[in-house]
Amino acid sequence: MTRTIRLSRIHALNWYGYKDAIQCDGNVLLAGVTGSGKSVLMDLIQFVLVGDQRLVRFNQSATGERSQRSLKGYCLGDTKQEDDGINPYMRQSAITYAALEFKWPDGKRTETWGIRIEFRSAADVHGNVTPFFLPCSMERGNFLDDQKRPLEYPAFKDVVETQDGRLYTEGVDAYLRDMAQPVHLNFERSLLRSLLPTAMSFTFLRSFNEFCRLFILPSDKLDVGDVTSSYRTFLAYERELKELNDQFERLSKIRDTFLRLVDLRKIAALARYLEAKLNYEYILRKL
Incomplete structure (x- = not known):
């Protein structure tokens, strides 16, 4: 029926x-x-x-x-x-x-x-x-x-x-x-x-x-406000991410430079120590 x-x-x-x-x-x-x-x-x-x-x-x-x-x-x-x-x-x-x-x-x-x-x-x-x-x-x-x-x-x-x-x-x-x-x-x-x-x-x-x-499609116009807002938020996040990435790369270079400086200071300190020791031994031999 x-x-x-x-x-x-x-x-x-x-x-x-x-x-x-x-x-x-x-x-x-x-x-x-x-x-x-x-x-x-x-x-x-x-x-x-x-x-x-x-x-x-x-x-x-x-x-x-x-x-x-x-x-x-x-x-x-x-x-x-x-x-x-x-x-x-x-x-x-x-x-x-x-x-x-x-x-x-x-x-x-x-x-x-x-x-x-x-x-x-x-x-x-x-x-x-x-x-x-x-x-x-x-x-x-x-x-x-x-x-x-x-x-x-x-x-x-x-x-x-x-x-x-x-x-x-x-x-x-x-x-x-x-x-x-x-x-x-x-x-x-x-x-x-x-x-x-x-x-x-x-x-x-x-x-x-x-x-x-x-x-089939609704007669009312589609409300794209939420989509537009989400896309603009995405673009803002993308810009912030790019800026953060640039900061990270610069900080990485600073870190590498600093570590190199620390190594050079250690080498310089060791060189001064060896120089002083050699001078001491040389003076002892002269006496």
Whole structure:
């Protein structure tokens, strides 16, 4: 039996033109003409798993490069059709639920991870973004009120609390931290955030070296500060060692000269002694 945790459902409620809960059991094929919304779903998957809007490459799977699409555009439905410098939206205010449902191999465990996005007006720049976690499967209707509209925050908070879930009001970092834990989806967060946006862009790479830089090597610049410091310390030790070696050679020459001087003084003392003795014997013979 496979041990793979599988994506089983995509919730896209007011995510651009989508207002659906899409089943993903087994193999799923996304097909359609250009502009039908295939890349829109890819962007939803990226956003839920990566979280950081600065890292998500919206619409790159369709264009091959980063586009002008934004989270606000997905929530309000940016038509990209300017009229007198004004870019109209399909919705002047909106609440969006973007979520992914995952099932464990035994079929007895299901988790839903997602993000609630709310823009009160087209003038709202950043909106309110609240990640959430639910330890269960969610139907499309669970995100809607009696009038089939996305739940307001208090009503959705009640749903989350009822299911023993969690709203990450402190921000996306805690959400991503928990989602990556072994007790949940169990993945390397730094690796996913660097590789997933690039992998889902579906663009051709120029060379194997480029593949290594993008998918194998870390995206962050290498910190060579410690290496540089160690090398400079090595050079300093090398200079000191050279100076010590020069001092040792000079001291060795001084030592040799001194020992030679001591030997010469001994020889000189012996010569004076012999000279004095010979003179003494000579005088005795004369007497």
